[in-house]
Amino acid sequence: MLLEQHIQRVEEKVLLLLKKLQQEQADNALLKEQLQWHQQTMAQQQQAIESLEGKLQMAKIANVASGPPSTQEEDEDFKKEMRNKINDYIKEIDRCVALLNG
Template identity: 55%
Template structure:
């Protein structure tokens, strides 16, 4: 009889462990889903930030161009503006080249 009781206690403990395992697996799945949702939200926010930074930079360039005008006293600012515009154009060209490479590849 003692052996049957011992086996029964082991089976009960095994069933308890299996229930706990299922519970932990369920929690793990739920946490993974929450993590994925949060990562997607972070990605969206990063895209929004990148777009806003782009707009801010363009607004700065536009306001710098308007403030400079054709006055020779602002030659250094004018050159900085031209350099910024060249850099921006080069950045766009690199991005276009990357897109073309992806389309051709």
């Protein structure tokens, strides 16, 4: 009789552990879905930021290029912006050439 009670308690504990395991697995699956959603949202937001930064960069260049620089500082800023933009284009061209050769 004592052995049967002990076996029954062990079975109850095993069933309880299985139930907890199933709950943890369900929670884990939900958290994985939420993580994936947040990662996708973050990637979309990063793309939007990059797009807006590009537009801002082009607007700055267009603004400076639209008229003569009024100060030497603006002239230096314009030259710096243009150098950076040209360097970016050169890097992009180099990447394209590497892809074509690879």
